[in-house]
Amino acid sequence: MSITVKEISKSYGxxxxxxxxxxxxxxGxxxxxxGPNGAGKSTLMKILTTYLAPSAGTATVNDFDTATNIQQVRNSIGYLPEHNPLYLEMYVREYLKFNAEIYRIAKERIQEVIELTGLTTEAxxxxGQLSKGYRQRVGLANALLHNPEVLILDEPTTGLDPNQLLEIRSLIKNVGKTKTVLMSTHIMQEVEAICDRVIIINKGxxxxxxKMSELRDGQQQIVVVAFDYRVEEVALSxxxxxxGVKNTHDFTYEITxxxxxxxxxxxxxxxxxxxxxxLQLNQKNVSLESLFLELTER
Structure with a gap:
């Protein structure tokens, strides 16, 4: 397994x-x-990237323990944080060269990641002159410099316009063909478009x-019906x-x-x-967003 998390707990007081x-x-x-804010996403990602130690349990990346094999784990992971830290006064190629020298990476790799992330015309x-979409590409290029087997991306598409979304989405899917990608996001459409699988966390x-395929195939069916008179929910059940039966308003019901x-x-x-x-009779399917709301509002 690329990532294994076993009975991880973390307490702050x-x-x-x-x-x-x-x-x-x-x-692959x-x-x-x-997960909603405060659910534990950031804490778990910090544990996987060795910035935090768990209170209990173990986590491994490429069979390296995140608590005891810190350098090996860091060598195995490419990390793009939510607030992508970049030196805006540096040129793209200069910035990547700077990081390559720190990690003692061959210079040839710089051109490889520039081409892989579509930065050739911007290098x-x-x-500081780049759009947010291209700055995200620079962050991804930097995360890929040491050719890690695992990518951890924290809100990689937040704030991008529709064209930038499509570009970054395509880039992540392409990279994910040969690497393991764990992507934290609040954008349900991005999960549905990019991911093979979804994990939802709530209150730790x-x-x-x-799997997304299971979610699509196993979707529940909701029939929305409006009658001309109030009906007892127990009768519909x-x-x-x-x-499930829900009276949404007046004489309208959602029957699952x-x-x-x-x-x-x-x-x-x-x-x-x-x-x-x-008066109304429609059919709809449960989306990922509906599942998320149902599981996190309980």
Missing amino acids: SQKALDSVSFSLRK EIVGFL HKKI HIVADK RLANVT FSTKEDMRSTVFDFAHDNQLKI
Whole structure:
């Protein structure tokens, strides 16, 4: 496994930021790491990048323990923090050369990462002259300089315009073909577009760990129906395959079914049998955003 987290806990005094968190990531996976503010995302990423030690449990990167094999872990990881620290007065190539010399990386690698991250036309410019999208590319190029097997990206697409989003998304997907990528983000669409898998953390606990394919295939079906008269929710809950009923407003209900079969005909039959008129009848699927809200608002 590229990353293995076993029963990791972390406390700050009486406050428990992480509580027995466990998961593992394989090489070639791009995994979205989601959670509301204060859920424990940043704490776990700091543990994986050796900036923090856990209070209990173990974490390994490429089989190196983050608490005892610090330098080996750092050599294995490329890290792009949320607030990308760059020297704005330096030229792109100069900045990468500066970092390459610190880490004793061959000069040839500088041109390789410039080409890999699409910086060829910008390499002669000062970083301060670049758009935010290109500054993110510089951060990614720097994270890739030592050719790490694992990339940890903290909010890599925040604040980018639609064109920049597409560019960085494509870059991450391309890099993820040969590396393990753990990406923290608040943008659900980016997880759906980029990631193979999603892990959701809430209040220090993992509340979901699913492959995106499973999430899409196993989506629950929601039927939105508006009647001409109020209906008891318990009556709707007796319909086949119902897992939840919610009165959203007035005489409108959202009925959740645990099946892919179109259940609108069942709702229509219910209305007919109970002499109700249907004013609205729509079908929708549960999105990642809906799942996130459901799991983190409990």
